[in-house]
Amino acid sequence: MQEVGANETEVTEFILIGWSGRPKQRMALMVFLIIAYAVTVVGNGLIVLVFVSDPRLHNPMYFFLCNLSILDLCLITNAVPQSIANCLVDRPIVSLPLCFTQLYVGLCFGSTECFLLAVMAYDRYVAISNPLRYTLIMNMRVCIILATVTWTTAFMLTVVPCLAKPARFCGNNEVDSISCEFKSVFKLICTDTSLSQVSIYFTSSFTLVFPLSFILFSYLRILVAIFRIHSEGGRMKAFSTCGSHLAVVSMFYGTCIFAYLLPQTKSTNDTEKIVSVFYGVVTPMMNPLIYTLRNQEVMGALKRLLNKKNVT
Numbered sequence: 001m002q003e004v005g006a007n008e009t010e011v012t013e014f015i016l017i018g019w020s021g022r023p024k025q026r027m028a029l030m031v032f033l034i035i036a037y038a039v040t041v042v043g044n045g046l047i048v049l050v051f052v053s054d055p056r057l058h059n060p061m062y063f064f065l066c067n068l069s070i071l072d073l074c075l076i077t078n079a080v081p082q083s084i085a086n087c088l089v090d091r092p093i094v095s096l097p098l099c100f101t102q103l104y105v106g107l108c109f110g111s112t113e114c115f116l117l118a119v120m121a122y123d124r125y126v127a128i129s130n131p132l133r134y135t136l137i138m139n140m141r142v143c144i145i146l147a148t149v150t151w152t153t154a155f156m157l158t159v160v161p162c163l164a165k166p167a168r169f170c171g172n173n174e175v176d177s178i179s180c181e182f183k184s185v186f187k188l189i190c191t192d193t194s195l196s197q198v199s200i201y202f203t204s205s206f207t208l209v210f211p212l213s214f215i216l217f218s219y220l221r222i223l224v225a226i227f228r229i230h231s232e233g234g235r236m237k238a239f240s241t242c243g244s245h246l247a248v249v250s251m252f253y254g255t256c257i258f259a260y261l262l263p264q265t266k267s268t269n270d271t272e273k274i275v276s277v278f279y280g281v282v283t284p285m286m287n288p289l290i291y292t293l294r295n296q297e298v299m300g301a302l303k304r305l306l307n308k309k310n311v312t
Contacts, residue, residue, distance in 0.1 A: 033087070040073070067150075075109040075113070082179070099185065115207070116147075117248065181276045
């Protein structure tokens with residue numbers, strides 16, 4: 001800390017006290033994080049690899065799935081390796097610049113995933129409601145534009161505002177979390193946060209509620225299109241192409257809404273800490289499992305890739 005006045009010090013580092021004094025829980029968490037990180041890197045890395053190497057997957061659906069895998073790799077790599085190292089120390093210390101870098105980069109990737117899931121819902125709507133013109137409407141140029149807008153919008157909504165008016169911390173520097181989680185760090189700001197809270201809820205509503213509303217609207221239109229399909233086999237195929245996306249949306253938005261849209265409290269309970277782990281670790285780990293285990297084309301591409309390596 002640095003002195004800024006007679007009775008006031010300015011925070012230059014944070015102490016993460018989320019699971020201080022609980023070595024057994026920290027060791028269990030560290031083992032879980034190592035396994036989850038390995039599974040996430042392998043699973044998402046394989047999806048990116050099969051998309052790049054197999055021309056049969058070069059279509060809009062798998063282009064966006066590849067984007068989602070890259071996003072999950074970035075999201076989990078942003079904080080999990082540091083969290084694993086923090087589990088080895090009872091009261092890990094993180095510098096303010098590093099903490100804020102992890103915090104806002106994580107928010108940026110999380111916001112990008114919100115918008116990307118909305119784009120993927122639109123892709124499924126076009127594929128089911130207008131299959132004959134699907135490749136014409138969702139051509140590669142359109143896909144690249146949508147992906148670029150998704151990443152850029154998330155960056156503008158999260159990173160740029162934090163550069164405009166940096167928060168001031170003084171006094172208490174103990175973060176009651178296992179990582180630099182936004183809500184826990186925000187509670188330590190010593191200046192007036194009323195305007196910041198309005199900005200946070202506005203940004204959270206825009207990045208969570210707007211994409212989720214668009215996803216729900218898209219699926220209402222998808223249901224209407226499915227019921228117009230006469231054959232039962234066609235309906236089942238249409239439902240199966242949406243099942244994986246719906247599972248990912250439910251898991252991701254459920255944890256995000258709990259973490260960022262519910263009213264804040266001055267203390268952080270264990271449930272909030274577990275939810276932050278679920279949001280930042282479990283969701284990126286489950287995404288490739290959900291998409292590969294339910295998708296025969298991805299499994300087929302993976303088998304062809306492995307057979308090709310065995311031959312060589």
